[in-house]
Amino acid sequence: MSSATERDVDPTFYRSPGEAISAPAERLAYVVAFDRTAERPDALTAIDTDPESATFGQVVGWTDLPTRGDELHHFGWNACSSAFAHAGHHTSGLRRRYLLLPGIRSSNLHVFDTHPDPRHPKLVRTVAAEELAAKAGYSRPHTLHCGPDGIYLSCLGAADGADGPGGIAVLDHDSFDVVRAWEVDRGPQRLAYDVWWHLNRNTMITSEWGTPSMLENGVDPDLLLRNEYGHALHFWDLAEGRHVQRVDLGAQHQMVLELRPSHDPNATWGFAGVVVSTEDLSASVWRWFRADDEWRAEKVITVHAEPAPADQLPPVLRPFGAVPPLVTDINLSVDDRFLYVSCWGTGELKQFDVTDPEHPRETGSVRLGGITARAAHPAAPAEPLAGGSQMVEVSRDGRRIYLTNSLYGAWDDQFYPDGVGAWLAKLDTDPGTGGLTVDEAFFPHGEQFRGLRVHQVRLEGGDASSDSYCYP
Template identity: 55%
Template sequence: MSKWFGTDPTFYPSPRSAMDAPSEKLAYVALFDPDAIGVVDLDPDSDTCGKVIYRLDMPHGSEDELHHFGWNACSSALCPTAFHPQLERRYLIVPGIRSSRIYILDTKPDPTRPHIVRTIEPEDVKQRTGYSRLHTVHCGPEGIFVSALGEADGKGGPGGILMLDHFNFNVLGAWEMDRGPQTFAYDFWWHIAHDVTMTSGWATPDLFEDGLKLDALLQKKYGHSIHFFDSRTRRHIQEIDLGDQHQMVLEIRPAHNPRKTYGFASVVIDVTNLASSIWAWYQEDGKWKARKVIEIPAVPTDPALLPPVLKDVGAVPPLVTDMVLSLDDRFLYVSCWGTGELLQYDVSDPFNAKLVDKVKVGGIANPVVHPSGKPMTGGVQMVELSRDGKRAYFTNSLYKAWDDQFYPEGIQGAMVKVNIHPEGGMEIDKDFFVEFGGGIRAHQIRLDGGDCSTDTFCYP
């Protein structure tokens, strides 16, 4: 790793300074089946805007199944508790959720052509951490954090968090000292100024790797809790059980302002009514609590229009699978992969969320075509938001085995842009529709210079 002198200009001390920074010019997109990283031009002044300008194919075909990935360093490098201004936002940490292999991609000297500089093999990850099935990547002051959904044998749990060294990317080991009752893993983030880490839980590999297990879902065997850890001692503090009817707690989105101690967690499905929900956690009298602040109902649908997995229920569940919070903590964007909707909520008051607008494209039943006139398979899935909050981008694939259940006619990887009005309101950009081609599927998006689900800020 080369030495960096001075502070990376894409490190921002506060959310406001990040919002005032230059706009994104590139998107890096995780592709799979086969595995690759696509580079998409986002510069409106470029002749190739809205096009794939480079594709880095991974060396193991479809073995890895690229899913989530992230930067090696971000604005957390400016935190006074672990100041590392010599780091730079240069390397993409790209794990395979199925293989547990990790690729280190260098975006220099040419950010449009990232290249692999190191591969960490699954055996190294499993031996040093006891974990497998890697998922979320976050850059923190102490190192690079990666969540893992299962134990080393790839069958059950517990899952947890592992760490990589900031400077040489060596696998350091499992993060937790005492996990308490936590078994399921998925997403995680922190209230960094308050030394609190939050984690969510989807499922162990035996419950998700070959597709959704309907019997297990009805028996309420998926994750339904948020866990809180002391970030310094790495010990479990508290569990909030949302109720076992609320199955699959996925995304964790804390307020960006480091003075605030609330955030949002998404739940995929309520088995009693097929609704998705958003919960706000908060601190009161020294304890962590959570309250449902948004419920999104299922849509009754003619069974003839439904895939086999849904015919017996006669409805399309929203299937909330991602969300992103604007850097000013004002708007929450929620993706409904089942119904094909992106919802915008005003969460200025986090306990009184108000629906502002929604756009729709794709979806399981009666799919809506893109405004360009081109059809989009799948639904609104991984969503990312520009730092200034004026543009959102989303892709349409969840996970291969689940794609095949809910969209059995197939998903063709695509990326869509949404233009956002300053005071709320959205519209899909009719001139921006990226098709990755060849049956390849698209998942997480990362923006050059950081985005709204990348950075941690230590100054308000």
């Protein structure tokens, strides 16, 4: 018979990737939506993902923020399966219950409780920009994950939006108070973006985008051509907050964004996506790995730019006569079998078999939207889509892939000057053989999102990009 302590463990904390894969499928997807004009509140929406439901593929919950001008971007759960690695966390009443929504422009963070009504979360706490600045010295919060001693919140700017070093703020697991800056010795690290780790190896990995002034008004062509955006990975001692090693991918490989470590807790490899090369407008995916007592990185996927007539291109691209793929998100299935690569410029989502992570093999592709030759969704074949395949999330069992189309307000306007609209698509795949098909019955878009743009997706019970596992 199980003990009371074991029965108290949140059933959405999974000890291993296999346990996560076999858990019940998600019935809801949470999607953040933002108003580019900042005239209306941003919102947290709930989408019905249960194929047996009469409201499958529809927006079934809508919660406005109490403020304006936040620009919701990335967001995440207060807790996840990594609680098993931290003394007492999985038995202390900690639950995957609260969604934390950072405002990348306002620097405020709003906390919503998904209990007791998961479709209509309630606001329970707002962490003001002033608290983030005073206690951690940061602004422009971007990505968050639950960590060993709190919730880790990566931030792009220093206090009050200054261009000083970005980094990681630690929040209390229970009160959501800002506790401190995580870094004890940051070494050469100045630019920030994503943060992940190998828990069993006591290693933190961070990536680089840019400072607030480099981002908030769109891509700065001069900075880009001078290779001044981020182009390195940083490896840290997770327990000590101490910088250990910088791995430069090459200055031409601009904007090292999403990090996807292997879900195997004993592994020491993962993937990082790079938006663009200033040599040829290609995008790339890199594998980091441990060898000879140091961290290394190698390029394993290259996606080339596609030539296009200048009159079909937005002004920022006309001098180049091509559409760069712009890899702006990647995602790794929980079984470490398939890597998904979003090419926001061309609208293509690529699927790669990474059973051999040194030699990815393309196994599927779907196009939706894109800067030129805008591919329609099969549910609305007469309606060419704006925006492109961007934020990608994968279900724990690896069978469903969710895509949204907005990148970042100012960048949307540069690359899609006639507007991006709003849409959420679902693709299906076979987790054994691969291949991608678009679900024609699932396509919330347009006015279902009330004129707001949509960005990241989180799935009920966890998803491929929000959990660390502790047992093989």
